[in-house]
Amino acid sequence: MPDPIIALENVCKSYDIAGGESLTVLDNISFTVGEGDFVAVVGPSGSGKSTLLNILSGLQNPTNGSLEAPAPEEIGFVFQRARLLPWRTVEKNLSITREARAANRREPFKQGVGDYLEAVGLSDYADFYPAALSGGMQQRVSIARALATEPAMLLMDEPFSALDEMTARTQRAFLRDLWLERRPTVMFVTHNVMEAISLATSVVVLSSRPGRVLDHIVIDAEYPRSLTDPAVEAVHERVMELLGVPASDRVAL
Structure with a gap:
């Protein structure tokens, strides 16, 4: 085991x-x-x-x-509310998290941001701002954001x-x-x-x-x-x- x-x-x-x-x-x-x-x-x-x-x-x-x-850099966190940055698009909300984690990674990310938006069914919303999304969609973005850092x-x-x-x-x-x-x-x-x-x-x-x-x-x-x-x-x-x-x-x- x-x-x-x-x-x-x-x-x-x-x-x-x-x-x-x-x-x-x-x-x-x-x-x-x-x-x-x-x-x-x-x-x-x-x-x-x-x-x-x-x-x-x-x-x-x-x-x-x-x-x-x-380690903290290997952990993704999803909160009660989505906590998305309202001035950044959906895609850029994911990108900023990956950029912050990239310096601490020992190897490159295996998948691109688009792969995680596809995983949560939001590929067509990459260029949308959070205010244009429903609460459930925003929470999906927050899950995609956490997964996009490829956490342990x-x-x-x-x-x-x-x-x-x-x-x-x-x-x-x-x-x-x-x-x-x-x-x-x-x-x-x-x-x-x-x-x-x-x-x-x-x-x-x-x-x-x-x-x-x-x-x-x-x-x-x-x-x-x-x-x-x-x-x-x-x-x-x-x-x-x-x-x-x-x-x-x-x-x-």
């Missing part, structure tokens, strides 16, 4: 607050992620999901514990949470198909349990603050997924149970 691309062991993160006190956000986080895995992280608000991504990306350092992850790992922080549900469903299907085709390693943070189960190869469930790993559940089910599949239904019930959601409040996939 190959070495994991991510390995966390007893990772903790605390912040100093007023009065000389400290606030612990993550407590003894341990799990591994293999190359090509799609791992979703779910948990209550304040459980440290986004903090975990920030630590993996190198934006923050853990307070304690050990961490193995790709893709971090996604609730990328579809700002979209309406119908658009979000379309984007989930798009991301699923893109991942199945290209198999990037993905760490995907979401509040949406159904979203996590429909996309991921495994789900890390965090407790309320301080975030601790309650379980790391492998999902052995074919795509596309439905709760009529017993394996998917079992994972859904397990995650909802861990999160303390009453049976009467659980929504079908």
